[in-house]
């Protein structure tokens with residue numbers, strides 16, 4: 212017994228990869244503009260043992276194509292009514308299903324089209340893999356994640372440590388644009404982005420940028436605006452053919468890989484994501500997280516690292532007029548003495564109030580699923 216334990220430890224020491232586990236990842240919306248390249252990237256991930264893909268259309272073709280790639284990841288495809296089978300036993304479910312924007316639309320305007328998709332997936336997760344980590348790409352993230360949480364609560368399957376809105380693309384863009392600005396390899400730039408995933412709710416925290424840098428306030432404002440409007444930049448450039456797909460697939464693959472590294476008990480895995488937040492007044496907020504086999508091990512909140520310093524103009528960028536909203540009061544209460552070292556950036560109260568407006572948008576919605584939908588969601592009316 213002792214000998215075999217010692218041998219096991221020795222093997223792990225000699226070959227650390229031998230302790231690597233392989234996980235089942237399900238992609239819902241896998242035939243789409245994001246779903247296909249995301250599946251391609253996951254087919255190459257050594258932490259994935261089984262890649263289970265689902266879509267309402269063309270999924271068998273995507274499966275045939277992926278299955279010719281010479282990696283050991285096993286791929287299985289599921290059609291519309293087979294969502295439950297696709298999800299059964301999944302460790303991670305990632306959802307790039309739903310309509311993308313066209314020029315002139317806001318992300319909010321996708322809510323009616325995409326809320327039903329998110330509710331259907333959340334419902335199927337609650338039945339087929341309630342322990343899975345569930346990560347939405349579907350827009351509008353700021354409202355989709357809260358309604359998915361409501362559905363999971365109604366099914367007694369909500370664990371805030373396991374539900375995520377993927378905001379990694381904001382972080383990827385922040386690294387790219389700041390890397391360009393500083394003439395640095397963007398992979399060497401680490402800039403947390405907090406808040407939400409729409410316009411002014413996207414909040415790069417320049418005071419925590421690593422490496423730190425000093426520049427003119429005008430530059431910070433310009434970089435902030437570029438990061439906040441980057442999605443729209445792509446929507447306009449694609450001129451009606453959808454929104455970001457390749458960069459989003461890259462970002463989602465990175466986020467899923469981080470979830471898997473956490474599940475694999477790798478220490479110190481960190482990502483920002485839009486998740487349940489600790490305050491009842493502000494139930495969701497994107498912040499830096501430490502990931503583990505539980506999903507979220509620790510929410511690092513807003514003063515995430517020792518690198519947080521005063522005196523960098525970023526903390527003052529894009530400051531808007533004060534709004535005496537619940538969110539504003541909350542932030543003042545939780546982070547008194549704003550502007551000092553180690554405290555919240557001053558834009559946060561503004562972002563909080565914008566997020567609260569998103570929640571109110573969905574609170575007013577009466578969700579009626581399509582009449583041909585025979586899923587259990589027919590029973591579910593969201594008011």
Ligand SMILES: NC(=O)C1=CN([C@@H]2O[C@H](COP(=O)(O)OP(=O)(O)OC[C@H]3O[C@@H](n4cnc5c(N)ncnc54)[C@H](O)[C@@H]3O)[C@@H](O)[C@H]2O)C=CC1
Pocket residue numbers: 239240241242243244245246265266267268307308309310311312321325328331347348349350351352377378379380381408453454455456459
């Ligand atoms: N979180 C983020 O940073 C980003 C989010 N997005 C969002 O991702 C979503 C997908 O974008 P694209 O891939 O470009 O759209 P797309 O239209 O190319 O693909 C969407 C896919 O979802 C499938 N689908 C729709 N309803 C479904 C359901 N109930 N079950 C299974 N599959 C379903 C469609 O058949 C289609 O294949 C959009 O809502 C978009 O706004 C896009 C970029 C960034």
Ligand SMILES: O=C([O-])CC(=O)C(=O)O
Pocket residue numbers: 311312318350380441442443445446454455
């Ligand atoms: O802008 C969009 O509609 C898609 C998106 O969320 C992004 O690219 O950040």
